Amino acid sequence: MLDTTHFPKAKKYWLMGKLYPWSERPLHPMVHALHYGTSVFEGIRAYGTSSGPKIFRLPEHVERFFVSADVVKMKVPYTPEEVTAAIKQTVRENEMESCYIRPLFYYAYGNLGLIPKASPVELVIAAWEWGSYMGETAVNGIRVYLGPWRRTHHSQVDMRAKLGGAYVQSTISGLEARAIGADEALFLNIEGRIAEGPGENLFVVKNGVIRTNALSESILEGITRTSILEIARDLGIKTEIGPISTGDLTGADEAFFTGTAVEVIPIIQLIDGSDRNTPRRETVIGQGKPGPVSLRLRQAYLDIVRGKNPKYEKWLSPLD
Numbered sequence: 386m387l388d389t390t391h392f393p394k395a396k397k398y399w400l401m402g403k404l405y406p407w408s409e410r411p412l413h414p415m416v417h418a419l420h421y422g423t424s425v426f427e428g429i430r431a432y433g434t435s436s437g438p439k440i441f442r443l444p445e446h447v448e449r450f451f452v453s454a455d456v457v458k459m460k461v462p463y464t465p466e467e468v469t470a471a472i473k474q475t476v477r478e479n480e481m482e483s484c485y486i487r488p489l490f491y492y493a494y495g496n497l498g499l500i501p502k503a504s505p506v507e508l509v510i511a512a513w514e515w516g517s518y519m520g521e522t523a524v525n526g527i528r529v530y531l532g533p534w535r536r537t538h539h540s541q542v543d544m545r546a547k548l549g550g551a552y553v554q555s556t557i558s559g560l561e562a563r564a565i566g567a568d569e570a571l572f573l574n575i576e577g578r579i580a581e582g583p584g585e586n587l588f589v590v591k592n593g594v595i596r597t598n599a600l601s602e603s604i605l606e607g608i609t610r611t612s613i614l615e616i617a618r619d620l621g622i623k624t625e626i627g628p629i630s631t632g633d634l635t636g637a638d639e640a641f642f643t644g645t646a647v648e649v650i651p652i653i654q655l656i657d658g659s660d661r662n663t664p665r666r667e668t669v670i671g672q673g674k675p676g677p678v679s680l681r682l683r684q685a686y687l688d689i690v691r692g693k694n695p696k697y698e699k700w701l702s703p704l705d
């Protein structure tokens with residue numbers, strides 16, 4: 386049996402139309418994606434609601450999944466409808482109230498030249514219970530590390546895509562952040578402004594207005610980011626899309642990350658290590674504790690994903 390400490394409650398995964406017991410491993414080590422990161426993925430969550438588990442913004446995730454596959458020129462053997470059905474089946478079969486869902490298209494076994502000319506595209510879907518991404522205390526606010534590595538620029542890679550290989554940069558910076566005692570990393574873009582976290586978008590709050598940056602700042606267009614912008618407008622909170630400098634962040638009243646995994650997490654401190662030639666600088670953001678706008682949006686988001694706000698039922702897909 387495989388150790389499932391980090392995959393709680395995972396029973397089965399879906400691979401090319403068949404469900405496998407979690408501990409079974411049918412993949413060959415010469416799978417193309419294992420060597421070159423030639424895979425694309427999604428991170429999706431299902432939440433328990435009063436009428437059973439529902440998947441948050443599933444059509445949007447499936448759409449982005451196919452955009453990603455297109456960026457790596459994949460000839461995908463399934464339609465979006467089939468992928469949607471397979472995701473729902475995987476969640477049903479694992480019998481969980483709430484879970485994290487990971488679909489992955491990858492160039493599979495066939496050849497190992499960089500061009501996957503004989504490697505077919507395969508699909509795997511897994512689901513497991515994944516609580517708070519950065520631990521239960523993250524809601525009290527996290528410390529982020531602005532490291533020296535600049536985020537890959539949108540002129541270098543198509544940032545609409547969640548490309549497996551592109552995430553090596555996120556892993557390295559995430560490890561470096563933890564090595565210096567921070568909770569998460571943060572990237573500058575090539576222009577020297579703030580881009581995003583390794584798996585999160587950034588918002589700053591100033592005088593009651595929330596601001597996040599545009600896609601031209603080298604970020605992934607997060608589905609949580611889009612959702613928070615819509616929720617904020619509905620709550621009468623003014624929103625802005627525009628560049629965020631380091632000074633905008635350190636001078637903000639509040640800041641928070643958004644993402645499927647982290648949901649909405651307040652940021653209370655910046656550790657700036659972006660200049661290799663000067664010592665790291667620590668700055669408290671706002672009052673050094675989660676602020677009222679972040680907490681209000683976090684609660685509104687959590688209510689919506691759990692089906693407690695009928696207006697947003699449109700964002701929840703039942704398992705059928």
Ligand SMILES: Cc1ncc(COP(=O)(O)O)c(C=O)c1O
Nearest residue numbers: 584585586605607608609644645
């Ligand atoms: C690099 C990056 N930015 C932002 C996000 C947030 O995106 P979403 O809200 O769609 O999960 C993610 C997570 O998928 C990500 O990997």
